[in-house]
Amino acid sequence: MSKPTPLTIKDIARNLGVSISTVSRALKDHPDISSETKIMIKAYAEEVNYRPNVLALSLRRQKSNTIGLIIPAIVHHFFSSVISGIEDLAYKEGYNLIICQSNENHHREAINLQTLVDHRVDGILVSLSKTTQSFDHFREAIDNGIPIVFYDRVADEIESDKVIMDDFEGGRIATNHLISRGCKNIVHLAAPQHLQIGKNRRNGYCEALKSNGLEIREDRILKCDTREEVMTLKNHMLNLAPEIDGIFAVNDSTAIAAIQILQNNNYRVPEDIAVIGYGDGPNATIINPELTTIVQKGYEMGRESIKLMLRRLNNPAADINFQTKSFKPSLIIRQSA
Amino acid sequence: MSKPTPLTIKDIARNLGVSISTVSRALKDHPDISSETKIMIKAYAEEVNYRPNVLALSLRRQKSNTIGLIIPAIVHHFFSSVISGIEDLAYKEGYNLIICQSNENHHREAINLQTLVDHRVDGILVSLSKTTQSFDHFREAIDNGIPIVFYDRVADEIESDKVIMDDFEGGRIATNHLISRGCKNIVHLAAPQHLQIGKNRRNGYCEALKSNGLEIREDRILKCDTREEVMTLKNHMLNLAPEIDGIFAVNDSTAIAAIQILQNNNYRVPEDIAVIGYGDGPNATIINPELTTIVQKGYEMGRESIKLMLRRLNNPAADINFQTKSFKPSLIIRQSA
DNA sequence: ACATTTTTTGCAAACGATTGCGAAAACGAT
DNA sequence: ATCGTTTTCGCAATCGTTTGCAAAAAATGT
Numbered sequence: 166m167s168k169p170t171p172l173t174i175k176d177i178a179r180n181l182g183v184s185i186s187t188v189s190r191a192l193k194d195h196p197d198i199s200s201e202t203k204i205m206i207k208a209y210a211e212e213v214n215y216r217p218n219v220l221a222l223s224l225r226r227q228k229s230n231t232i233g234l235i236i237p238a239i240v241h242h243f244f245s246s247v248i249s250g251i252e253d254l255a256y257k258e259g260y261n262l263i264i265c266q267s268n269e270n271h272h273r274e275a276i277n278l279q280t281l282v283d284h285r286v287d288g289i290l291v292s293l294s295k296t297t298q299s300f301d302h303f304r305e306a307i308d309n310g311i312p313i314v315f316y317d318r319v320a321d322e323i324e325s326d327k328v329i330m331d332d333f334e335g336g337r338i339a340t341n342h343l344i345s346r347g348c349k350n351i352v353h354l355a356a357p358q359h360l361q362i363g364k365n366r367r368n369g370y371c372e373a374l375k376s377n378g379l380e381i382r383e384d385r386i387l388k389c390d391t392r393e394e395v396m397t398l399k400n401h402m403l404n405l406a407p408e409i410d411g412i413f414a415v416n417d418s419t420a421i422a423a424i425q426i427l428q429n430n431n432y433r434v435p436e437d438i439a440v441i442g443y444g445d446g447p448n449a450t451i452i453n454p455e456l457t458t459i460v461q462k463g464y465e466m467g468r469e470s471i472k473l474m475l476r477r478l479n480n481p482a483a484d485i486n487f488q489t490k491s492f493k494p495s496l497i498i499r500q501s502a
Numbered sequence: 503m504s505k506p507t508p509l510t511i512k513d514i515a516r517n518l519g520v521s522i523s524t525v526s527r528a529l530k531d532h533p534d535i536s537s538e539t540k541i542m543i544k545a546y547a548e549e550v551n552y553r554p555n556v557l558a559l560s561l562r563r564q565k566s567n568t569i570g571l572i573i574p575a576i577v578h579h580f581f582s583s584v585i586s587g588i589e590d591l592a593y594k595e596g597y598n599l600i601i602c603q604s605n606e607n608h609h610r611e612a613i614n615l616q617t618l619v620d621h622r623v624d625g626i627l628v629s630l631s632k633t634t635q636s637f638d639h640f641r642e643a644i645d646n647g648i649p650i651v652f653y654d655r656v657a658d659e660i661e662s663d664k665v666i667m668d669d670f671e672g673g674r675i676a677t678n679h680l681i682s683r684g685c686k687n688i689v690h691l692a693a694p695q696h697l698q699i700g701k702n703r704r705n706g707y708c709e710a711l712k713s714n715g716l717e718i719r720e721d722r723i724l725k726c727d728t729r730e731e732v733m734t735l736k737n738h739m740l741n742l743a744p745e746i747d748g749i750f751a752v753n754d755s756t757a758i759a760a761i762q763i764l765q766n767n768n769y770r771v772p773e774d775i776a777v778i779g780y781g782d783g784p785n786a787t788i789i790n791p792e793l794t795t796i797v798q799k800g801y802e803m804g805r806e807s808i809k810l811m812l813r814r815l816n817n818p819a820a821d822i823n824f825q826t827k828s829f830k831p832s833l834i835i836r837q838s839a
Numbered sequence: 840a841c842a843t844t845t846t847t848t849g850c851a852a853a854c855g856a857t858t859g860c861g862a863a864a865a866c867g868a869t
Numbered sequence: 870a871t872c873g874t875t876t877t878c879g880c881a882a883t884c885g886t887t888t889g890c891a892a893a894a895a896a897t898g899t
Contacts (some may be wrong), residue, residue: 169647170564171622173855183880189857193601199877214642219620220561221855224884229557240582248576252603261617264601266589280598283556285508310506421788451758451788510885521849526887536847558885561854856891858885865876 172213181209223285232474233281233289234264235274237318242446243463244292247316250467251290258475260287267294275302282306288474293318298359312477316470318362326473327489328466332362335459335494336369339413339441342457342496344377348411348439351379352402354423356390356415357497363390366415366443390415395422403430410438417442421452424501439502454500462492509550519544560622569811570618570626571601572611574655575724579783580800581629584653588627595812597624604631612639619643621628625811630655635696649814653807654700663810664826665803669699672796672831673706676750676778679794679833681714685748685776688716689739691726692761693752700727703752703780726753732759740767748839754779758789761838776839791837799829 174192175196178185182429183202191206193196223229232255236244248264255262264282265277276292281289282305289306300320303313307323316328343351353370371381385405389398406427414420420442424434430436434454442449442458449456468492477485511529515522520539528535528543560566567591573581585601592599600623602614611631618626619642626648630638637657640650640822644660653665680688690707693700708718724740726735743764751757757779761771769775771791779786780793786793814822
């Protein structure tokens with residue numbers, strides 16, 4: 166009952182009375198090996214269910230066939246969709262995934278990075294944590310020759326492939342929709358402004374107001390992008406409520422939390438106040454009224470990210486130009502706005 | 503602009519004019535090395551930001567410090583909570599995670615298993631896919647000396663550590679609650695019966711009926727455990743609806759889908775038909791009426807799973823008895839029942 | 840000054856695989 | 870039988886690290 170050590174190419178060689186190199190070559194159909202020998206060795210390997218040691222291979226090849234993934238919070242539906250999109254393609258191409266969670270924490274993110282670099286992953290896919298405001302940890306990976314692809318929450322300062330949504334446009338479309346149904350006093354529940362994503366959606370919101378001749382009021386822009394934060398700002402929001410007729414929330418769960426607070430205080434959605442979200446997660450059709458929102462295709466974005474990465478990994482020689490792939494947002498109109 | 507190969511212990515040795523082994527020993531405070539030399543080597547290593555090659559280490563130690571995780575579907579909130587629980591502790595103990603998705607597919611699960619075995623992970627955490635009905639692939643891992651911990655959806659046939667909920671009790675409590683509020687004709691939307699989880703919750707449901715003198719009717723037990731399936735069975739459910747006054751669904755999203763169908767057809771929940779779910783995910787408080795449900799602690803279950811694993815890995819010699827850790831379900835009463 | 844002990848260091852094998860190069864075996868041609 | 874090819878295979882280095890053992894250097898005792 167001791168540790169059953171998996172058998173190696175060496176064991177096969179010994180048992181078959183040939184050399185290690187012969188076994189190695191036979192198993193990969195090297196022309197130098199006679200077909201007799203090949204057949205014999207392959208049959209035996211099959212019989213004993215030989216499996217090459219990936220660790221040894223990685224060391225030898227200086228390539229781990231592993232891709233690192235840093236996710237702010239895996240429990241968010243958007244991010245877990247991204248994972249699915251990445252995984253499908255990565256496995257198909259023979260890559261494994263090491264997934265790390267930053268938990269929206271800058272420091273944790275840096276540690277994740279270091280872990281992945283230490284593991285000699287071939288590439289890293291990252292979406293920034295909310296608290297990340299400097300980017301040296303990414304430079305280190307790049308200096309080590311590990312390509313990075315940012316998805317969704319990207320670092321402008323770093324040159325790399327990126328997969329984003331056109332968040333400016335998303336914010337614009339969403340706000341425009343509210344305006345088109347008659348809203349004139351629209352609150353924006355915004356993400357942190359040091360995130361591109363937060364800034365862009367907000368700018369889209371502002372642009373829509375401006376181009377429709379509506380005033381942009383700072384007091385109508387609240388930094389508030391989680392359900393919990395909505396609950397904290399409950400009173401503030403209820404103070405605002407009498408004067409407003411629309412809310413553009415930076416994500417669905419924030420929108421939903423807002424709807425619940427409004428409803429509990431006898432505001433009707435959308436009649437008194439229309440609410441629009443961002444993301445189109447599964448919650449959108451559970452709330453009543455069903456949520457009008459901007460679709461954010463997590464699976465597709467994940468897929469695109471890994472595609473960019475694979476393209477780079479499969480052409481190690483070519484110094485491919487960095488590319489930014491941008492997804493166009495689309496509005497899905499339901500009942501809340 | 504070629505591939506910048508990270509520097510090794512060998513580079514340090516050369517640059518410092520000492521031997522490789524001296525560097526190795528100095529870096530890990532081996533007593534054989536004079537403190538002078540140690541200080542010098544450590545300082546230099548620090549300066550050039552030396553990082554040991556994890557791959558080489560794993561090969562040498564015959565231990566990858568990596569744990570494999572097989573998840574049926576990462577987008578389910580319960581499972582992503584489990585991941586979080588696992589991750590926190592695993593990283594703290596210096597283990598990395600390779601996460602694979604089976605997508606509820608037996609074949610994919612077997613491939614995942616093989617991948618993890620190939621990577622010489624130190625242990626594997628698994629929750630069965632819905633379609634898994636044989637278990638040889640797990641045997642292979644075990645034969646290779648890789649310990650397995652099953653969580654939530656476990657394989658009875660395999661001897662190993664397990665982390666489960668008392669699903670029988672959960673089904674009983676849920677059903678009892680419906681009965682206690684006056685329901686006499688209760689439908690059960692059940693998971694596949696080859697999963698313990700499905701069988702146990704169903705048995706709990708039956709037990710509650712029986713001990714309350716209610717008849718168990720097979721036609722009131724539907725295999726139906728996703729939102730999509732509810733939609734497919736819509737007409738069937740509406741046929742049942744006039745005769746029933748309660749539904750016990752095997753998970754929240756099924757319960758929610760049922761509520762939506764009932765409401766769209768002018769049944770009141772809970773007045774006409776009470777509905778109870780299972781899981782207590784974030785959706786439970788979004789639906790109106792808010793969902794009465796059984797809490798399923800994903801994070802804690804994940805945490806417990808990795809604990810069992812670490813205990814085993816940290817005592818490789820001791821042949822620790824297999825243990826099954828069972829979580830008690832609790833009922834959280836809201837509005838839907 | 841020399842033997843003996845102690846401290847400090849280096850050599851080389853090992854982990855499991857790949858691969859350049861040289862050598863043995865087989866074959867054919869003369 | 871001899872030589873030249875061609876086919877088939879094995880030696881040994883390599884990837885980055887650890888570690889048993891022996892060797893070199895320094896310290897100690899007489």
